[in-house]
Amino acid sequence: ENTVFYQIFPDRFFNGDPTNDPSPVRPWGEKPELFNFFGGDLAGIRKKIPYLEDLGVNALYLNPIFDAPSNHKYDTRDYLRISPDFGDFRTYLNMLKDLHRAGIKLILDGVFNHTGDQFWAFRDLMRRGKGSPYQQWYNCHFPVTQFPKPNYECWWGLETLPKLNFADQEVVRYILRVVAFWTLTGIDGWRLDVPNEVRADFWPIFRRLVKTLNPEAYIVGEIWDDAAFWLQGDKFDSVMNYPLRDLIISFFAKKEMNADRFDQGLTGLRARYSEKVTRSMFNLLGSHDTQRFLTICHGERRRMLLALLFLFTYPGVPVIYYGDEIGMTGEKDPDCRKTMIWDEAQWDKELYTSTKDLIRLRKEKDALKRGEFRTALVSQHGVYGYWRIADRERMLILFNRQDSMEQVSLLLAPGMRGTWKQIFPVKGEEVKYNDHFQINLPPWSGMIWEYQG
Incomplete structure (x- = not known):
């Protein structure tokens, strides 16, 4: 609830130590291909902790960092060794120590369904x-x-990815030793690769081990569809919320559905899980396995801005895929795995500033972190709104995904009548509303209003 995640594909984030570069390494900024390397490493992540602090994120999810021959590291060669092109165990421990010192948690990618052929x-x-x-x-x-x-x-x-046999107890014992080793280094959880392809009876054992070593550990499964089976309290805490992403794409990026259908879809997702699970869901706009969200929006910043506003005000754990905050684009893998742009002149400053503001509000406002969600407004086209309510904090989030100005009039319950103030995208004057909240929403706009009393 208090966490904002940032996902990093290590080879593409920042090259902090050229002495460990694989050969050949391509020039930073060149087009990514399936098998090329750019030299990003753990020292690079460590050096960019000030950037992460300034952005406001307080948790990292790293794609695999264990020894493997590929750039993506999903073909493990040695589970107990940091990939040499990322650094060594000391580099890892220094990065972890500095992340924790900065108040940033770390979860690692566990690829246990298969190994590499090496x-x-x-x-x-x-x-x-x-x-x-x-x-x-x-x-x-x-x-x-x-x-x-x-x-x-x-x-x-794929012949390079032989699948482990979890019916063999030696395999189970070995993988549990690996999990214990890395959990005891002080990480804050695991993201699990294709866990639905591993015997389901392994995951309760995995969970008991991880939670014994770190009761606060966060366990996220890569499940692409209905995850009710995996979220009953005996396997995972959360899953990557791709069904929510599908709804966000349909409503904001592609305009394929109206607000009524969007709200029905959201209601259906919340009905699948307990409120506690909904608040723990790993909510993302994109990942290393998908097109970049801005690319799906055909480069239209205004669509992505509305999606970001939704992501940071909806129940769940918001996740940013590296570079989305500065307007990076990309088709599916490998194009979505471009090198991070560090030249600020090439950043989309409006996206970056809005992302920072939304992260700050998310961390400041209890209503956005754990408040009750109530639909406030649903139209037959693109106007949508909801309340987030926690104790005395009351927020109203409004969206107009139309090309025209839209008038909004909401009947206010007695406890919500009084003074309201806009707090995003700009801070506005206080406005008093008696029976109805009334406003003209500009085209392609989104805003947060806060009840003042």
Whole structure:
């Protein structure tokens, strides 16, 4: 509830130590491809902590940082080693210490469904076949072959990503040792890659271990659809809220649905989960697996500004994908994984300033963090509004996704009659409303009003 996340794809954020660059490394700013490297690393993240502090975020989600040959690191070679092109264990501990000193939490990406084909156990299996002590770690035929088609189970049929066999207790014990090792370094939680492809009975064991070592740890699963099964209190605390993102895209970015259908969709999502789970959901506009949100908006800043206003005022945990706050664009992977732009002259300053303001308001206002959500206004076109209420704090958030000025008139309950003040996007004069809250909403505008009493 008190957290604003920032997701970083480490190879593309900042190169803080050129001495660990992989070879060859491409010039910063060049077009990303599936297999190229740009030299971003943990030292770079550490050096940019002041940027993160100034932006206002207080938690990081890092894509995988364990040793792996690719730029994305989802093909683990060694779970107990930092990838050398990102630094070493000391670099990691220094980054973690400085993040915590700055009040920023850290969750790591756990890729446990599959390893890479350079993982030591799989290499032993390839070399020794039925003589390998790790033959039960994977579901395979003998002799093990990768080409022209792998004869072992792998993720999406990719020969470089052999799937671990969680029916084998040695695999379970090994992965739990890995989880314990990194959790005990002081991290604040895990984001779990494709957890629905791992045996479901593993995750309660995982949860018990993590919560025993760190009762405050936050566990997020990568689930793309209905996640009720995973959010019953025995597996995950949260999931990446892609269904909410789909609604945001349809209403704000593409104008495919009216406010009435948008509100119905939101009501349906909240009905799936308890209020506690809804407030813990990992709410995102984009990630390393999706088009950049501004690209979906065809570069129209005004659409993204409304989506950001919604993201930071709706129940759940808001997440920013690195660079979205400055207007970065990109199609699907690998284009959505461009290098971070550090030349401020190339930033979209309005997006950046608005994001900072919204983060600040989110952290300041209890109503936005944990307040009750009530629909206030639904139209048959693009005008939408809701209340956020916590104790004496009352907020009204309004959106006009139309090309025309729209008049709004809301009947006020007795406890809401009196003085109101606009606090976003600009601070306005106090206005007194008796029975009705009335305002003309400019085209493509969004605003937050706060009850003054």
